[in-house]
Amino acid sequence: MSDILRVTVGLGDRAYDVLVGAGALSAAGPELVAHFPRGRAILVTDRHVADLHLDAVTAQLSRLGLRVEPVIIAPGETSKSWAGLEQVVDALLDRNIERSEAVIALGGGVIGDLTGFAAAVTKRGVNFIQIPTTLLAQVDSSVGGKTGINTTHGKNFAGSFHQPKLVIADRDLLATLPDRERRAGYAEIVKAALIGDAPLFAQLEAAGAGVLDGADLDQAVAAAVAFKARIVAEDERETGVRALLNLGHTFGHAFEADAPKDVIRHGEAVAVGTALAFAYSAHRGDCSADHAARVAAHLRAVGLPASPAELAHSDWNAASLVSRMRDDKKNRDGRITLILARAIGAAFIDPAADEADLLAFMETQLS
Ligand SMILES: NC(=O)c1ccc[n+]([C@@H]2O[C@H](COP(=O)([O-])OP(=O)(O)OC[C@H]3O[C@@H](n4cnc5c(N)ncnc54)[C@H](O)[C@@H]3O)[C@@H](O)[C@H]2O)c1
Ligand SMILES: O=C(O)C(=O)C[C@@H](O)[C@H](O)[C@H](O)COP(=O)(O)O
Ligand SMILES: [Zn+2]
Numbered sequence: 001m002s003d004i005l006r007v008t009v010g011l012g013d014r015a016y017d018v019l020v021g022a023g024a025l026s027a028a029g030p031e032l033v034a035h036f037p038r039g040r041a042i043l044v045t046d047r048h049v050a051d052l053h054l055d056a057v058t059a060q061l062s063r064l065g066l067r068v069e070p071v072i073i074a075p076g077e078t079s080k081s082w083a084g085l086e087q088v089v090d091a092l093l094d095r096n097i098e099r100s101e102a103v104i105a106l107g108g109g110v111i112g113d114l115t116g117f118a119a120a121v122t123k124r125g126v127n128f129i130q131i132p133t134t135l136l137a138q139v140d141s142s143v144g145g146k147t148g149i150n151t152t153h154g155k156n157f158a159g160s161f162h163q164p165k166l167v168i169a170d171r172d173l174l175a176t177l178p179d180r181e182r183r184a185g186y187a188e189i190v191k192a193a194l195i196g197d198a199p200l201f202a203q204l205e206a207a208g209a210g211v212l213d214g215a216d217l218d219q220a221v222a223a224a225v226a227f228k229a230r231i232v233a234e235d236e237r238e239t240g241v242r243a244l245l246n247l248g249h250t251f252g253h254a255f256e257a258d259a260p261k262d263v264i265r266h267g268e269a270v271a272v273g274t275a276l277a278f279a280y281s282a283h284r285g286d287c288s289a290d291h292a293a294r295v296a297a298h299l300r301a302v303g304l305p306a307s308p309a310e311l312a313h314s315d316w317n318a319a320s321l322v323s324r325m326r327d328d329k330k331n332r333d334g335r336i337t338l339i340l341a342r343a344i345g346a347a348f349i350d351p352a353a354d355e356a357d358l359l360a361f362m363e364t365q366l367s
Helices: 024-028 047-063 082-094 109-124 135-141 171-176 179-196 198-212 217-234 241-246 249-258 266-284 289-301 318-326 355-366
Strands: 005-009 016-021 040-046 067-073 102-107 127-132 146-151 154-161 166-170 338-343 346-350
Touching: 005 217, 016 024, 016 217, 024 047, 024 166, 024 171, 040 047, 040 082, 040 109, 047 067, 047 102, 047 171, 067 082, 082 109, 082 146, 102 109, 109 127, 109 135, 109 146, 109 154, 127 135, 135 179, 135 217, 154 249, 166 171, 171 217, 179 198, 179 217, 179 241, 179 266, 179 289, 179 346, 198 217, 198 289, 217 241, 241 338, 241 346, 249 266, 249 318, 249 338, 266 289, 266 338, 266 355, 318 355
Parallel strands: 016 166, 040 067, 040 102, 102 127, 127 166
Antiparallel strands: 005 016, 146 154, 338 346
8 A cells, every 4th residue: 555645534433534546446455345244335336437447446346355236327417416316315225225334436526426415315324435536526526525416506405414434536547537527626626725725736836737647646636635634624514614615616606507517517617716716806905916817827727717708608697697606505694605815825705795796796707
């Protein structure tokens, strides 16, 4: 296990480890097998990942003595839905999963969020293990226990906090990831740096797109995971500081909710949302225009969008986007909560954004 990095999410008796690096799955061995007392592993994945990785993953799990029972669902956000949830819960019940058993989520954020939520509600809670196969899932969605589905009201509007027992972020699984997905995942690494790690952002700026597939990737993944783990350990249920992890998401989720499904990637919406959070902070005088410009320049340098016009959908309406923000889960007392920044690496929570000013700002951004 010498080349495998280990990050612990310190949640007391629900603490778990995130293993990062090439070969992490085969290195996991006994600590993985311990979660399958019946010797079988129900594994939920999507069709793309199944075609690319299921045989190899099944072979690795077989070598550890586990019999894999795959559940294969359609790829994409459409599966992160009530229908997708019913499909996965029924699949677990068909196989008579017991509470002592874990289910494996092998895939991107969609599979992780959906399977985690299914695990949370099936028989009032079974265990689950994340084997993330997108960069986004490795750096962000597999860690922290936010699970859920989208509803017509918006992103992740039904869900639960249900922590995995183990996360295995094996770099070998990323070999088949299309560049667009890789960049989308990188947006959440940038987000982490912008929230509270200015030196990491400087490193990312220096490394440029090289960090996306170079030897630096494991370090960057582990840094983003460690950053998230610290915040989750402090505020698991987002009563305070965890809301910072939503930098770029108040804007980003509004774009996702107002676009047709699967036209823009979550990471792309977060990239634009993060650039807007900095631009809006600069507009309010909270943050220097230089920092906002550096954020947008870095996102563009790695091939990510930094303004609404650079997204793969163009039919935006400022009033509709602000109305989505009014529904955001972070809001309190009928006011929009925004995650803004005083500088790169210094995000803060504004629990009462000025809606009229925000609307005017969005109008200028869309014009
Ligand atoms: N729970 C959280 O904390 C959290 C954090 C961030 C994002 N999310 C959620 O995660 C979702 C986005 O996740 P995502 O970006 O991973 O999208 P995704 O799960 O839809 O995966 C993107 C695409 O890549 C394919 N794919 C997955 N692994 C692959 C591989 N190794 N090789 C080739 N193709 C592969 C998938 O089949 C899919 O087509 C959103 O729903 C978002 O809301 C949740
Ligand atoms: O883990 C968190 O907390 C996050 O906010 C991470 C986000 O990257 C992620 O997209 C999350 O699913 C958003 O959560 P939501 O509560 O805004 O739905
Ligand atoms: Zn996100």
